[in-house]
Amino acid sequence: MTSISVAVKIWVKTLFIGALIFGIGILINADGFWGLLAGVMIFVIGFIVTVPLLMFISPLVKLSARLPYGNRSRMGWLIFCLFVMYFLVYMLLSFILSYRFINFDSDEYGRLILATFVDLLIAVVTTHRSLFKFYEQP
């Protein structure tokens, strides 16, 4: 098990769950077909757009293995760091779009951040076996 393979697993799951969450969100607010289409679109576009994030996810996985903590704590730390990473990306995007790093007035912005948190939590927790195997190998 390598840090890259664990990172790829986390990344793909994050994308898939993210697409599912946003697909369901749009499904509730709009027509069913559009929800499904949006989910697929988010997955496909996200796949291309978020590839560079792998450059950061892999070192974070490697770094988490070096921490003097138990496996679950390392996993918790990884979720936290990934969340901070995504949060920084959103801040940058928000600044480009509205010249504000954090747009607290926008409901969509808040939902996006919280959905990302839930998304990462599920993605990393469901990868815990690979992650723990990576932590425990010499």
Next chain:
Amino acid sequence: MNKDLVKVVLVTAGAVLFNLVFWNEKLAINTVLFDAFLLSALFCLYPQARQHATVNWLLLGHLVCLAMVVVHNTELSKIAFVTTLLLLAGFAEYAHRSVWFAGGSMLMNVIMVAASFVEPIRFNRNRTIKRAGISRVIRFAVFPIILLVVFFFIYQGANTVFSEIAGQIGIQLELFFSHFFDFFSWQRILFLLLGLLITGSILLKSKLDFFSTREARLHDGLQRFRKTLRQKREGAFFQFVEVVMGKMASGMMALKNENTTGIISLVLLNVLLLVVNVIDVNFLWIHFQYKEGEPVYKMVHEGTELLIVSIVLAMAILLFFFKGNLNFYKRNKWLKYGAYAWIIQNAMLVSSVLLRDYYYILKHGLAYKRIGVLFFLLMVLVGLVTVFLKIWNRKTNYFLFRVNAWAGIVVLVLATTIHWDEMIAGYNLKRKNTVDLDVSFLLSLSDKALPLLDTNIVALQKRQNDLHAVATDRAVVCDTCYIEQLKQREMAFAQKQQQLSWLSWNYADAYTKKYFQRKGLISVNKSE
């Protein structure tokens, strides 16, 4: 109760308290509630901390800052409150003597907060087995769910009755979620996470004690130890010196050469600085006059910035010469004299900058930067004294940075005890007939200055109009601008006060509110 469990409970309770007292409120009396909880929890988790004198002094400083948050409620008092709280936690949890290293440890706490929070939670092995079962169920369910969703939409398109039923279910779901998110706002959940991050960072000690182990190796007194030429050459800085000095940097006479270079450098720098100081004494100290047509700010801005850079650079030069073996060299007497003369001359330069600032204040009144320069000069003076002590008593750079950082903390805490905005307004308005007032700047000061401005605004507007008329020789474009601006500020203050609860109570706002209540701008019922 298990101590690990206590940690988790305290951090969670702290996050909830943070959410309750700070949501849509400003830092004020609510800070006392949160701080009381944090300090109790901190000393409950780390009881040995109270035995350290440093912790007790920091606690005193922190309580002064807390009191100032409630009394003055300035941005400075809030910054000082947060700084002293973090340092207090750093010194309580780790063995530190330096503010810098304690700050580093707290940074480590912030970075490791998630791991430190999960670590005390004991996971039951049986539950792990159950979870593995759940995980299996999820894995089995993924593919059928995707199929179900796809066919759901196909049938929805094909069958109108089915589509209507699905639509009804969709509307109900939409209603449910909208009610759910009305109750739990997204921002509030994120705010709770922020509370968790803040409380966890303060209460949970990280397992990475990088900074405390690093500091344990450092001492105040400089110790002499032998370094081989090869070891020296490993350093990039020595390589640079070798490039400049050639063989003189590494031969048998290297130390003597270094000493000679140091003496020559300091003699030349002292002579140069003496010329600058003599000019300053002549033109600034003895024969100073405001020049017609030349604005004072030009002299102060251009002079002060460069002089401050030169003083900091001077300290860096001394640190360079007294970084190692030259401290123990028997014939370093003249090098030391040169350094002392350089320090004294730099102290003179500080006085000249102080004088420039003083003249500027006399002419234009007080302002943030002018006060900032005063504090900076105070810190530079402390820096020069500590550089002197370092050379005199053969102390390390660690000592120098440690003492200066503590001086910075003391200055920061003392600076919070004054409401600078009120002081600026009071000082400038008292001298409104002799000082060139910047009324726009005065109107941008914090709310506590509003009563002072309110009592002087008519006179200020009149004076400004007169000046404008004399300067431009034309009719005044707007003769009530400042009065209107002040009215807007007062209205904004009144509106803001109505949105806040008792949790945001502080003396500064209460004072302003009382003034406007007397004036009838804020009604007593609304404000209560």
